Amino acid sequence: VPERVLIVDDHKGFRQLARRLAEEVGFDVVGEAATAADALLEERRLRPDIVLLDIQLPDLDGFAVASALSSVSAAPIVVLVSTRDASDYGPRIHRCGAIGFITKAELSSASLAALLRG
Amino acid sequence: MTAVQRRAFQTIVLVVPALVAFVELQHFWLPTFDRPAIIALDDLLPGSAFAVAGLIAWSRRPRNPVGVLMICIGFGLLIGIPGLRGGSSPLADTLDLVFGGGWTLVLFVIGFLWAVALLHLLLVFPGGLFVSRLDRALVGLLYLAVPLGGLIPAFVTFNSFQGTTGIDAYYNAAGLSAATAFVVYGLCLVLGSGLIIRRWVLAGPARRRSMSPVMWSLIPIWLAFMPSQLLPIVANGPIATLWQQFVAASPLFLVVLPAGFLIAMLRSDYAMSSVGDLVVKLSAGLLPEQLQPALAKTLRDPSLEVVYWLPTLGWFADLDGKPVSLPAADSLRAVTVLGDPANPVAALVYDSSLRQEAHLVNTAAAAVRLVLENARLQVQLRAQLDEVQQSRARLVEAADSERRRVERDLHDGAQQQLVTLLLSLQLAKTEALQRSDPNTALMLDGSIESLRQALGELRTLARGLHPTILAEAGLVPAIRSLAERCPIRVEVIGELDRIEPRLETALYFVVAEAITNAVKHSRGQRICVELRRRSGWATVDVSDDGVGGADRSRGSGLVGLSDRVAAVGGRLNVQSNQLHGTSLHAEVPCA
Numbered sequence: 001v002p003e004r005v006l007i008v009d010d011h012k013g014f015r016q017l018a019r020r021l022a023e024e025v026g027f028d029v030v031g032e033a034a035t036a037a038d039a040l041l042e043e044r045r046l047r048p049d050i051v052l053l054d055i056q057l058p059d060l061d062g063f064a065v066a067s068a069l070s071s072v073s074a075a076p077i078v079v080l081v082s083t084r085d086a087s088d089y090g091p092r093i094h095r096c097g098a099i100g101f102i103t104k105a106e107l108s109s110a111s112l113a114a115l116l117r118g
Numbered sequence: 119m120t121a122v123q124r125r126a127f128q129t130i131v132l133v134v135p136a137l138v139a140f141v142e143l144q145h146f147w148l149p150t151f152d153r154p155a156i157i158a159l160d161d162l163l164p165g166s167a168f169a170v171a172g173l174i175a176w177s178r179r180p181r182n183p184v185g186v187l188m189i190c191i192g193f194g195l196l197i198g199i200p201g202l203r204g205g206s207s208p209l210a211d212t213l214d215l216v217f218g219g220g221w222t223l224v225l226f227v228i229g230f231l232w233a234v235a236l237l238h239l240l241l242v243f244p245g246g247l248f249v250s251r252l253d254r255a256l257v258g259l260l261y262l263a264v265p266l267g268g269l270i271p272a273f274v275t276f277n278s279f280q281g282t283t284g285i286d287a288y289y290n291a292a293g294l295s296a297a298t299a300f301v302v303y304g305l306c307l308v309l310g311s312g313l314i315i316r317r318w319v320l321a322g323p324a325r326r327r328s329m330s331p332v333m334w335s336l337i338p339i340w341l342a343f344m345p346s347q348l349l350p351i352v353a354n355g356p357i358a359t360l361w362q363q364f365v366a367a368s369p370l371f372l373v374v375l376p377a378g379f380l381i382a383m384l385r386s387d388y389a390m391s392s393v394g395d396l397v398v399k400l401s402a403g404l405l406p407e408q409l410q411p412a413l414a415k416t417l418r419d420p421s422l423e424v425v426y427w428l429p430t431l432g433w434f435a436d437l438d439g440k441p442v443s444l445p446a447a448d449s450l451r452a453v454t455v456l457g458d459p460a461n462p463v464a465a466l467v468y469d470s471s472l473r474q475e476a477h478l479v480n481t482a483a484a485a486v487r488l489v490l491e492n493a494r495l496q497v498q499l500r501a502q503l504d505e506v507q508q509s510r511a512r513l514v515e516a517a518d519s520e521r522r523r524v525e526r527d528l529h530d531g532a533q534q535q536l537v538t539l540l541l542s543l544q545l546a547k548t549e550a551l552q553r554s555d556p557n558t559a560l561m562l563d564g565s566i567e568s569l570r571q572a573l574g575e576l577r578t579l580a581r582g583l584h585p586t587i588l589a590e591a592g593l594v595p596a597i598r599s600l601a602e603r604c605p606i607r608v609e610v611i612g613e614l615d616r617i618e619p620r621l622e623t624a625l626y627f628v629v630a631e632a633i634t635n636a637v638k639h640s641r642g643q644r645i646c647v648e649l650r651r652r653s654g655w656a657t658v659d660v661s662d663d664g665v666g667g668a669d670r671s672r673g674s675g676l677v678g679l680s681d682r683v684a685a686v687g688g689r690l691n692v693q694s695n696q697l698h699g700t701s702l703h704a705e706v707p708c709a
Contacts, residue, residue: 011534017541083533087599090591104537105573108544
C-alpha cells in the first residue's frame with residue numbers, strides 16, 4: 001500500500017511540482033492545503049501518513065502546524081520545506097516535531113525518498 | 119514726594135511723640151498728679167513704638183502705605199490710650215487748657231480709630247493693598263461707623279463739644295461705659311484675627327514665611343484679650359493673680375506688634391540682600407545646574423523652577439532639555455517670563471505667594487540674566503542632541519524594517535518563482551532522460567546549475583539584508599549560523615537570552631561585519647566571538663589572531679557600525695595591532 005501524502009504550501013505552482021515529484025517515487029498524494037488552518041482540517045479529514053509542510057504560510061508558521069500535528073493521535077510524519085536554508089531557522093526545526101527538513105531547491109524524488117525511507 | 123518733603127514729614131513724625139511724651143511726663147513729674155510710672159509707660163510705649171517702626175518701614179518702602187498706616191496707628195495710640203482709662207488724660211487736659219473743652223471726647227474717638235487702623239494694617243500687610251473687596255468694605259465701614267457711633271451721641275446730648283470736660287460725664291450721658299471700648303477693640307481683634315488666620319491657612323510657604331513675625335507678635339495680644347472673662351472659671355489663687363497682672367500690662371504688649379511688622383519688613387530687606395549674595399556667587403562663576411537651587415534659595419521658594427525657551431524647537435524645556443508646559447496664570451503657581459515676551463530667554467515658575475514680592479523676583483532674575491543665556495544655550499544643545507539621537511534611532515529602525523521588508527519580498531517573490539522554475543527544469547531533465555534525449559538533458563543540466571548558483575547568491579543577498587534566524591531564534595543561533603558558513607574557524611562562547619530586536623540587530627551586524635573584515639583582511643586562522651550580559655549591558659567581543667590594521671578612520675565599515683551601536687545608546691571600541699590582531703568590543707544597554 002503506497003504511503004499517503006498531504007502537501008501544504010501557499011504556492012500552487014510548488015504544490016503541483018511537489019505532487020509530481022512525490023507521485024514519481026510512488027507516494028499517493030491525497031490532498032493539498034494552502035494555509036495552516038486548511039492543513040489542520042485536511043489532516044483530520046484525510047489522515048495522511050506524511051505531511052510535506054512549508055514553513056512560510058500566510059496564517060501560522062510551519063513550526064506551529066508541525067507542533068499541532070505531532071500532538072494528535074496516530075500523528076503523521078512531518079517533513080518541513082522552505083525556500084530558505086535550515087541554517088536560516090536554527091534550533092526550531094528540530095524542536096517542532098518534524099522528522100526532517102528539505103530546502104525547496106534540493107527537493108527531488110531522490111531526496112524525498114531518502115529522507116522518508118532512509 | 120521730594121527729599122525735602124520727606125525729611126520734613128519724618129521730623130514731624132518724630133516730634134509729635136516727643137511732644138506727647140513731654141506733656142505726659144510733665145504730668146507724671148508734677149506733684150499734683152499722682153500716677154504710677156507703669157501707666158505713663160503704657161501710654162507712651164506702644165504708640166511711640168508704632169510711630170518709629172512705621173517711620174523705618176516708610177523710609178524703606180516709600181510707595182507702600184504700610185509705613186504711613188503704622189505711623190497713624192502710633193499717633194492714635196499716643197492720643198487714644200490715656201482716654202480709655204476712664205479719667206481725663208494729661209494730653210486732653212493740656213489741650214482743654216489751651217484750646218477750650220471737649221478734647222477728651224475727640225481723643226476718645228481717636229482711641230477707637232487706631233484699632234480700626236490696626237485691623238486695616240493686618241489686612242493689607244505686606245503688600246499695602248486690600249486683597250479682597252470684602253476686606254476693603256469691612257474696614258471702610260468701621261472707619262465710618264466708629265467715629266459716628268462715638269460722636270453723634272455726644273452731639274445729641276450736649277449739642278456741642280463744649281462742656282464735656284470729663285470722659286466720665288460723657289459715658290454717663292451717652293449710656294456708654296469703658297466696656298464699650300473693650301467691645302470695639304475685641305470686635306476688631308476677632309475680625310482681624312479671623313481673617314488673618316484664614317489667610318495664613320490658605321497661604322503658600324513663601325507667603326507664610328513673610329507673615330510669620332506678625333503672627334507671632336499677635337499671640338500675646340490674643341492671650342491678653344481673650345480669657346479675661348473666663349479667668350474666674352479656669353483659674354484662681356496665684357495663677358489668677360499673675361494672669362491679672364499680665365492682662366493689666368496688655369497695652370504694653372502692643373509694643374511687640376510693631377516689632378513684628380518691622381521684622382517682617384526687614385526680612386524682606388534681608389531677601390534683597392540675599393540677591394546680593396546671589397550676585398557674589400555669580401561673579402565667582404555659577405554653573406547652569408546651580409542656577410535653579412541658587413534662585414530658589416534667594417527667593418526662599420524651594421518649589422521654584424527655571425525653564426528655558428528654545429526658539430528653534432518652539433517650547434520651554436527644563437535643564438535636561440525635556441519639554442515643560444507653563445502652568446495656567448490663575449493656578450497656585452506664578453510665572454515670570456524673562457526677556458522680550460515675543461522672544462523670551464527663560465521663565466521662572468514659582469509659588470503664587472511670591473507675587474507679593476515681584477520686585478525681588480525681577481531683581482534676582484535680572485542678576486542671573488547672563489547665566490540664564492548660557493544655560494539656555496546648554497539646554498538648547500541638550501534638547502537638540504536628544505532630538506538628533508531620537509531621529510538617528512528612528513532612521514536606523516526605519517532602515518532595518520526596510521531591509522526586513524526587502525528580504526521578505528525576495529523570499530516570497532523571486533526566490534519562490536526561481537525555486538519552482540528549478541524544480542520544473544529538473545522534472546524536464548528526468549523526462550528528457552526517459553525519452554533518451556541526452557542532448558536536451560545536458561542543456562537542462564547547465565541551466566539547472568546556473569539557476570542553482572543564482573538562487574544561492576540570492577539567498578546570500580537576502581541573508582545579508584536581514585537574517586531570518588535573528589528574528590526566529592535570536593542572536594546566539596544567528597551568530598552560530600554565521601560561524602558555520604564562515605571559511606575560517608569561528609568559536610562562539612557565552613550565552614545571551616533574547617533581548618530587544620533592535621539591540622539584537624545592532625549586535626548581529628557588528629559581529630557579521632567584524633567576521634567579514636577578519637576573513638578579508640586579517641590573514642588570521644581563527645576568530646573568537648564572546649557574548650555576555652552583565653549589569654544592564656549586553657556585550658559582544660570579536661577577536662582574531664590576524665595582523666591587525668583595522669582603523670576606524672579608514673573605511674566606512676567600522677564608522678557605520680559605530681553609528682549603528684550609538685543609535686541604540688551603545689558603545690563600540692576597536693583595538694588593532696600586529697601582535698594581538700584585531701579585537702572589537704560592542705556593548706548596548708538592555709534592561
